[in-house]
Amino acid sequence: MGADGREVERAGPAVTAGAPIAAARGLCSCHVCQLVSRRTGNGRVAHCPRCGARLHFRRPGSVQRCWALVIASYILYIPANALIMMETGSLITYRKDTIVSGVVHLWKTGSWMIAVIVFIASVAIPLLKLFSLTLLLISVQRRSTWNPRQRTRLYRLVEAVGRWSMLDIYVVTLLAALVQLGSMATVKAGPAAVAFGAVVVLTMFATMEFEPRLIWDPLQKEEFHD
């Protein structure tokens, strides 16, 4: 990290001709501070001249790590939906709800708006995330050139909505902490909450690990690594 000896490309050629890709010109955009600098010292570890972060043309091992996280999420998604998310007990009734049966119960008892919100956050978004990441990973591995703009938008959507699936975790936490009135009424968090929480965290890491620039690389003749 230092102001001296830093090499920054300034006022390059007109950027309209073709599609000038930073990596194709030996330029590297820092993933922390976005400074574009020339990577010097071939084969050696390069650091950003401004912030000192390690420079990579493409995040190394991104596809493999993203696959690992996605597969782990698929596996955990099964107990997250099969096991009990929340137990609700009172003097009269005792219910054990999975994520889906909780949504159905909300719908039947007339809270259809809440049912829709919980359905989107707990069922639709996790599935959207998993299927989208799978689609993106497969298309990137096959070096597909199909509709890169739409696939980038899909990635952006996954990135933006991912956090909202934490909703059910917060609801369970608040209810389980508040409704502890002995025999009068109790709410307990079930084992599915742990699995579901793990799915949310793992899919968020998977989304961060995915490298959207890989979607665009097949349009180039060169291949970029590290």
Added chain:
Amino acid sequence: MTDRTAQLIACHECDLLQRDIQLNPGCYASCPRCGAVLYRNATDSVDRTLAYTLAAAMVFLGANVFPIFSIEVQGDRSAITLFGAVLSLWDQGMRSISLLVFLTAMVAPAVELVSITYLLLPLKLGKVPPSYPLFMRVLQFIEPWGMVEVLMLGVLVSLVKLTHNFRVIPGMALWSFAVLTLLLAAAAASFNARDIWGQMDARWKEQAPQ
């Protein structure tokens, strides 16, 4: 700031190399190839972000100190604060969930608020805070994990669920969370990382002896 217009920028989503142009306040630049937002020029970025952040920090304290809501059943009253809920879940044996809620609803927003203040307050006073790249990095890492707005929705959903069976009394923290959600969104909208890197860089070079 003289070389700002001449600088190159590579799109973080498709790596297209482009020239950084000066934007009018309130405008943003997007990548012509993939449509990603490259950078924005938020009006009075530093001042506004700092103001929203300091306000958010105060509201954040309130949101954590006061109870979110309480319920009443036959004279039995039960109230919770956010941290109370985290502790209660820990005691019930759901430690991973308790930790997850603690980290995403309390630690991450707190780190975010502290980092922004640490970076912007000295910058506003014309100084460069020590090891600012580290804090910029922390901020970038922690940002996706702060989920106050999701928690806010969770509070509302719980509220509706509870009103079926109990008399629910909203607490001070409920309003605090609502205000906090707005303030954090406003702070995020006016924060301009690219500009801060540029300013820090320029100041740092001024201060450094030759």
